Amino acid sequence: MSEILTCLEHQSVPIRPTRNSGDFAVTTAQAAQLSKSKSIPQDAFRWGHQSLQWRQFCGVVQLEGLTLEILPKIYGKESQPGSCRLTLIRMLRKAGMMKVHRGAGASIHAQNHSLLDIFIQEFCLLLREQTLIGKPRDYQQQEANLGVVKGKLLVNQQLRQNLAHSERLYCQFDELTDNITINQIIKFTLRVLFPQCRSNQSRKAVTELLMQHDGISEERFSSSNIDRIQLNRTNSRYGPILDWCRLFLDTRNPDVTAGKHNLLSILFDMNVLFERWLAAELRPIAHHAGLTLKEQSPRRHLAYRPDIDQNVFQTRPDISLINADKKVVLILDAKWKILDSNEAKLGISQQDLYQLTAYGNLYNLQSLALIYPRQQNLEAHYPIQLYGRQRMGLDVFCTHPLPSVKLNR
Known part of the structure; x- marks a missing residue:
């Protein structure tokens, strides 16, 4: 059973020729696996001098002999891996990026299990519920x-x-x-997951489900096979289960080394997760205020080319709040970034500020918001006045979990 090495995003992990059990380091061979992996985003980490540093991606990567668990750096909880792990799971659930079984949060102790075991157990709980209703036929x-x-x-x-x-x-x-493609994919996914189980609870859950799929043919699949499945009224309830199967199968890379080891990685871009989590948190608040929350919309163009009679440079605001008259009243940009309290500009990207200013002018807004996770030595709110033809206010929030955004009609 491989050892688990837990680190935080932006934390540097040493690379050594060899490592002993318990060392906070990866071997040169394991680092080579990471560099050759096609299932890990290229910008997930960066190389240092005999070290590597994870960036804004969190999740789990299973190497030969070692499982890397990368957790988000949560203000005030940096020394508590269990709390950081629990926060990540809660964000994934709230954002809808992790389809879970009803009540799974109560039965799975996120602080006491590795991320991979949590993912496996939630998949098994969801599958068990649907199997009790009946396997698709x-x-x-x-x-x-x-x-x-x-x-x-x-x-x-x-x-x-x-x-x-x-x-x-x-x-x-x-x-x-019931010996159909959906059940064959599920059985193959369970076969893939069994050797990855670390806890007895996970191993038992996978074993029980494999026994329930004993009469299903043994076939090999990839995530592309799942994409070709057409769900209908009778089997649509298996959609979330197939999403889990796609997640597990899509992250396998069998050609990382010359050996037969399968590298499995499940990584989440914290920028995307933070944006979706924030939208999910704000949606009911906006609804109560009589506003509609939209993600990545409404889209407009910043410019027009008369020579080709075509609009260009389409905008995609992270989060927009729209009133009953279909007018955008506020645009919020979510950024999972580290700021600098010692800078007058707070370390805010000039490109981000240009983008928001363009949004304000295009959508004729009086207020905008930039939202960051809570960070050390930073206040919860910084007001900024933007210069230009029209005066716009920019509220910078550094808070977690939820900012006190003013929702104006």
């Missing part, structure tokens, strides 16, 4: 020698195979079966 065309006619008699095959056995009838018929 479908009619499949089959051919067989029977004692009575079933479906239709295939005359050519009957003459070819049963000429000397008149008691046999070669028939073609439709049979209702």
Whole structure:
């Protein structure tokens, strides 16, 4: 069973020729696995002098002999990996990026299990619930020698195979079966997950589900096979389960080394997660204020090219609040970044400020907001006045979990 090495985002991990159990380091061979992996985003980490540093990606990466667990750096909880892990799980659930079983949060202790075990257990809970209702089934065309006619008699095959056995009838018929692609994908995913289980609870859950899928054929699949499945009214409840299967299968990279080790990585971009989490938190508040929250919209263009009669430079605001008159009243930009309290500009990216100023002018706004996670030595709120043809106020929030955003109609 591989050892778990837990680190925080932006934390530097030493690279050594060899490592002993318990060392906070990875070996040169393990670092080489990371560099060759096609399943890890190129900007997930950066190289240092005999070290590597994870950037804004958090999750789990399983190497040969070692499992890396990268957790978000949560203000005030940096020394508590369990609390950081729990915060990440809660954000994933709230953002809808991790489909979970109802009540899973109560039965899975996120502070006491590794991330990979948590993912496996939540997948198993969701699958167990649907399996109790009944595995999906479908009619499949089959051919067989029977004692009575079933479906239709295939005359050519009957003459070819049963000429000397008149008691046999070669028939073609439709049979209702659970040995279909969806269940085969699920079984293959369970097979992939079993050797990754670290806790007895995870291993037991996977084993029980494999036993329930004992009559399903053993096939190999990739995430592309899942993309080709067409869900319908009878099996749509398996959509979240297939999303989990896609997540597990899409992150496997069997060609990392010359050996047969399968590198498995499940990484989440904290910029995307923070934006979706914030939208999920603000949506009911906006609704109560009579506003509609939109993500990545409404889209407009910043410019027009008359020579080709085409609009160019389309905008995609992170979060917009729209009133009953369909007018955008506030645009919020979510940034999972580290600021600097010693700078007059707070370390805010000039590009981000230009972008928001362009949004304010294009959408004719009086107020904008930049929202960052809570950080050390930073106040919860910084007001900034933007210069320009029209005066706009920019509220910079450095808070977690939720900023006190003024929702004006």
